[in-house]
Amino acid sequence: MKIFNKLYKLGDKTVFILFEFLFLLTFIFAFQSSNLNFLGTTKTTIRFLLVLVILALLLTITKVRNFCSSVFIRHGYLTSLLLLLGVFFLQFQFVHNVSPEIGFDPRNIFSTLHDPNNNFYKTYFSIYPNNLFMLLSEKKILDTFHLIATWHNLDKITLFLVDFSALLNILTIHILKREKTISAIYIHIVWLLLFPMIIVPYTDTWILPAISLYVLCYCVIVKTDLHLALKVFVSLVMGAVIVVSYFLKPSGVIPFIAICLIEFLYLLRAKNYVKIFKLSTWIIALACLLSVSGSYYTINHKISNQKIVAITPGRETPALHFISIGMGPWGGYVHYEEDAMKNLKTIAERKTYSKKMIKKRMHKRGALGYIKFLLQKHSNNTADGSFGWLNEYQYINSPIKRGTTAYKYQKFLYPGGKKVGDFRFVAQLFWLFLLLSILLGFSYQTKFSKVLRLGILGGFLFLLIFEGGRSRYLIQFLPLFLMLASLTHSSARSFLAEIFHQFRLNWQHKIE
Structure with missing residues (x-):
């Protein structure tokens, strides 16, 4: 009995230390981000900061503070829901006016829907069959709703999926800690306002509701008193959604x-041993396992027998390739290794090549050099609060159109837009807020918060090993960040308040 308790404490402490260490690094790197450089901003950022300062000063007035408390806290449900609806409307307006052609992988998937017989796209999906499920998903949704394959329609689907993920996250927080629901809504409101990825129809955004949904299912199973039959149904849903996440992005599991x-x-x-012997626990776990098995077989069969684009078997890229490029100059995509994957004929040759590059890079850097590289890569993976906006090759292929309704968005988000720096600055401030809320909220320790922390830690480690190099790859884990910040921000605020209180007492003592 005692040895099991010791193992629990050791595992729990290890996760906590590793998480806090990497998260502290993340915060430091984010604080040093070039997004906070005033030289890249305009008067818009200065006005924004002045508004924040004025609001802070107004809140020192008792009547103003009481009014804000009444509107945003005592009547918080009504206020936050109205604001959330307002954000949904703004997002719709944004997508309605701005649906540009996107480059890199989304363009290849989109173009395949229109020209599946093109040899370039046949080669692309032969090399990267991991994106076939995204292609099939787009095709299925468009056909189901009788929509034409246009960027505008795909952006509307992406908008729905992102917003659905936000609602699922909020519902999860409501089940866990009802008193934190209002804060969760406010946090998601700001995130949605600063998340232009809704015009990038790709796995980064399409996986968000899948992860949010199966985390919600887990929460329902362990935190509610539903009848066993309903929990079994929820576990079946959970199993299916886990498999969907896997086929969208393997890291989604x-x-x-x-x-x-x-x-x-x-x-x-010791006090949890009894759960092992509960029949209901085994029934729920078995239902989830059966759902995972059945869903995997079904989806894999559909992918293997898809008729949209003809692929050449045996040309797929091995997992070692993504480890190899994850050890590249900046830990991300390098074109010459993609060229090697295209030119080498067999999987064995591609694996051999990837192993050779891994050994070469390990030998070249040495132990200390590799540690230094990992620190820099972690910065590349996590520091950018805009999540790599405009950092991909040919990110947006549509021109800025001055004098149009779309221009008010384009000047903040398009390549060459004069206010892109303002967007990045504000997005970085919110990212720092999220990180600080989680970092200083360490005293909030529940089983669910530990799941979220370990999920984020797993994401960090995955991106350190495999392809990374920019924070776009962190988007898939945003539900975990958003839910954890919703749970911990009040603990972080209390921690800061205590520090300021002690500082003031010490200062007064020195004066006296």
Whole structure:
């Protein structure tokens, strides 16, 4: 009994230390981000900061503070929901006016819908069959709703998926800690306002509701008193959604792995042994496992027998390739290795090439050099609060149109837009707020918060090992960040308040 408790404490402490260490680094790197450089901003940022200062000063007035408390806290449900509806409307207006042609992988998937017989796209999907499920998903949704394959229609679908993910996150927080629901809505409101990825129809955004949904399912199973039959149904849904996440992005199962590991850790505690022998626990777990197995077979069969684009078997890129480029100059995509994957004929040759590049880079850097590289890569992976906006090759292929309704958005978000620096500055401030809320909210320790922390830690480690190099790859884990910040921000605020209180007492003592 005692040894199991010791193992639980060791595992729990290890996760906590690793998480806080990498998260502290993340905050430091984000604070040093070039997004906070005033030289890249305009008067818009100065006005924004002045408004924040004025609001802060107004809140020192008792009547103003009481009024804000009444509107945003006591009547917070009504206020936050109205604001959320307002944000949904602004997003719709944004997508309605701005639906540009996107480059890199989204363009290849989109173009395949229109020209599936093009040899370039046949080669692309032969090399990267991992994107076939995204292609099939786009095709299925467009056909179901009788929509033409246009960027505008795909952006509307992406908008719905992102907003649906936000609603699922809020519902999860409501089930866990009802008193934190209003804060969760406010946090998601700001995130949605600063998340232009809704015009980038790709796996980064399409996976968000899948992760949010299976995390919600887990929450429903462990935190509610639903009848066993309903929990079995929820576990079936959970299993299917986990598989969808896997086929969209294999790393999408990392939060599920975190769930399994934390549940295992908690079973090591003596008072939880009884759960092992509960019949309901085994029934729910078996239902989820059966759902995972059945869903995997079904989806894999559909992908293997898809008729949209003809692919050449045996040309797929091995996983070692993504580890290899993850060890490249900046830890991300390098064109010459993609060229090698195209030119080498067999999987064995591509694996051999990738192993050779991995050994070469390890030998060249050495132990200390590799540690230094990992620190820099972690910065590349996590520092940018705009999540790599405009950093991909040919990110947006549509020109700025001055004098149009779209221009008020384009000047903030398009390449060459004179106010792109303003967007990045404000997005970075919000990213720092999220990070600080989580970092200083360490005293908030529940099983669910540990699942979220371990899921984020798993995401960090995955991106350190595999292809990364920019924070776009962090988007898939945003539901975890948003939910954890919603739960911990009040603890972080209390921690800061205590520090300021002690500082003031010490200062007064020195004066006296």
